[in-house]
Amino acid sequence: MLIDKKHIGMKVPPHSVRLTAWQLKWFAKATGETNPLYFDEEAARQAGLPGVLAPPTFFFCMDMDKEHPFDYLETMGCDLMKMLHGEQSFTYHQPVYSGDTLDFDGEITDIYDKRNGALQFVVKDVKVRRQGELVCDVHSVMVIRA
Template identity: 45%
Template sequence: MALDPGVIGTELPPITMTLDAGRLRFFAKAIGETNPVFTDERAAAAAGHRALPAPPTFLFAIELEQPDPFGWLAGLGVDLRRILHGEQHFIYHATAYAGDTLTASPRITDVYSKKGGALDFLVRQTAVTRIDGSLLADLRSVLVVRNPGASQ
């Protein structure tokens, strides 16, 4: 089923999360990060950080912090068996640290097709802010939805 471009501009529910030092360490290890600044509080302090900093791609995980992180896709009629991760982009305005409470506010910003409708692309942009409302990062992700019934 082709994606409806009418979903462009749809704001998805915001997600709020307090960053936990243990979770940041686990994420750093999971991605193979070897810099001790991301796993050792003393190394982080020696490097001038006030706490453990979030590894560079950790903010992407905030949007997965809900009971049904892909429910919004199902709500659009997307068959979850037909999605691919296409692209991920981060613009950082500040560093996130253990103990920070952050809110991710995603919205759909574009929908387009390629290959005669066989592939739909869904672009989502997310503003990540601190509890005081200051902008921490802008995230952009692109999901690819395969439409096997479309002619190529």
């Protein structure tokens, strides 16, 4: 079943996330990070940073930090077991730190298919803001297999 292209332009339910040093510490441990700016609040403070620095891909984790991270695909009737992550990209404007509260405001910007619908692609673009200031653009392409 092809996804209805009427969903292009659909707004993703917005959400907000408060970034914690606790989660960043675990992320650093999982990814083999050794630079203390990414996990040690004291080291970050001594370097003049307001908190522990969120690494480049962490915006994706925060975007997923909601009860139903793929709510938009469920709305389209997609089977999440047939979902693959196709592409991910970020455009950076400002660094973010533990203690920041970020607002995620997303929209479905494209839906297309390849191989006569065997693979369908859902493109989501999210503006991430901190107190109204744009800090990152998050671009995701999810693939739904037939």
